[in-house]
Amino acid sequence: MRTGAITVDASHSRSTAEGGQAMYEAIVSPQEDLFVAVRPGHSKGMSLPAAYYAELLDRNEAGLPVPDWFVDGARRQWTIDLAGQRVDTALAVRSPSTAAVTYSRATYEINKGCNFSCEHCYLELRPFEGLALPDKLRLIDMLAEVGVFWFQITGGEPLIDPDFPAVYERAHQAGMMIEILTNGSRLSRPHLVSLFQNRPPHRIVVSLYGASPATADRLTRTKGAFTNMHAGVRAATAAGLPVQLTIIITRHNVDEVDAMRALAGSLNVPTKEYGMLSPTYTGAPGPLDAQAPGFLDASFLESAAPGALGDAGAFDSCPAGHTFFHVDPHGLATMCKIGRDNPVHLMAEGIDGLLRLPAIADAQMLRTGGCTGCSLTSTCRVCRPLARIYQEAKAPLHSYCQHGERTPA
Structure with a gap:
């Protein structure tokens, strides 16, 4: 074999x-x-x-x-x-998809509502609203129909949505490899532990905001945030669930980075670190105020490989909109979490609407606004939708451009 x-x-x-x-x-x-x-x-x-x-x-x-x-x-x-x-x-x-368009990966923002109020959140507004349960289940069926295999459920905080268990079960029944992004505050609840034991996810990614209650609660602006997260991770690991910690580094907790690493080690779970903060996806600069000095690494903005479509340059290498897409709480499909122009209304158009998504994505990858006429196009690897929100937030060039402070022609 x-x-x-x-x-x-x-x-x-x-x-x-x-x-x-x-x-x-x-x-x-x-x-x-x-x-x-x-x-x-x-x-x-x-x-x-x-x-x-x-x-x-x-x-x-x-x-x-x-x-x-x-x-x-x-x-x-x-x-x-x-x-x-x-x-x-x-x-x-899983049987092969018979749809006119297929995708292998998708993310679903089940709800923008959250029980934390983090300063660095890329969601400017976090209303608790979205599709009714029957439409949420219909959405999962559509994703399965177009071949979605790798599936991420995010928010807001997905585990506070009352429909999360039913949505998760539907995706699991469809044979999806499911990743959940969560703050961990609800992860110790018995019905969720039981759900994940009975229908194992591929990964549960929990954000770590500090090594102490004082720091984490201050960053999340939520009393009990650290205690509830810690209890959730301990309950999940005790149940044998596949937990991973993402250490979020900001100016509020930068002095506890080593302590956060030690805490993750004591919990015996794999970790990643995230220290490059971005504006909101609507271009509001607020989250940038939480950026920790010394952790400004614009490499996360770069595409993985050079593109091949002439004037559009390396931006065309991104698979968003082609093999991957994002769905918001109302069933609006976009190329990714950041590039949300011209969404496809899946609940109104059905999966045929996704036939338009590749062209919509390509249009968002074109060099416009502050990148128009740049003489360094041929070597640029910066994600265009992310660069645009930095420009709209009037962020310094070095915070998002791989060429630093060099001025475009």
Whole structure:
């Protein structure tokens, strides 16, 4: 069997559903031009030849056992034994999308409402509003129909939305690898711990705002923020859930960076660090006031690879709008969380509306406004929608441009 590692962060043990029976042990799915097998919470996966994927589809429909070649691969990659189990119970085998347009990744801002009030938040306004539950479930079905496989649920704070459990279950049933971005304040609640044990996510990413209650509560402007986050992380790790901490570095907590790293180490969870703050996606400069000196690293604005569409330059390398998109609380689809021009109203237009999204994304990647006429176009790797909100916020050039203070021609 031809196998290969799929690059995903984190590696944790698999939880099972009530009664000891796992909902499914792994997911098999098309992903753009590939066929892959992955396991929530694990960094390793398998790349499958088309014939092997077709065999799993057939066995899934017929209720036949997992084939020996997959049993061997699962044992090597995830140290689990699927021998004798049926494909339709051990695996979630996703059929190829028949939609006119397909995407492999999406993020969903289930609600902008939040129980924290962080100064550095990129959401200028955080109203608690959005789709009714039937439309939220319809939205998840549409995402599955266009092939979304890697799925991030964010907010606001997603875990305070009363519809979160139903939305999460629908996405899990569809065989999505789910990542949740949360402040962790609700993560210790028994019904959520049970939900994630019964239907394991791929990753739960919790923001860490300080190493002490005083610092975290001051940064989030919320009493009890640190205590609730800490309790949530401890409950999740005790339940064997795949938790990752993101250390958020601002001027309010920069003196506790080492202490935050030590706290993450004591909780025995993987970490990332985020110290480059941006304006709100509407261009309001407020969050920039929380920027910590010494952590201004504009490299996070850069695209991963050079583009190939002439005058548009390297900006065209970004896959947003082409293989990936974002959906806001009202079902408006945009190229990403930042580039929100000309949204596609999925609830009104359906998935056919996504046929327009690549062109909308390309238009937002063009050099306009403060970047018009720049003589350094051919080497620029800065994300254009992010550069635009920095320009609208009247931020210093060095805070978002890879060329520092050099003046465009």
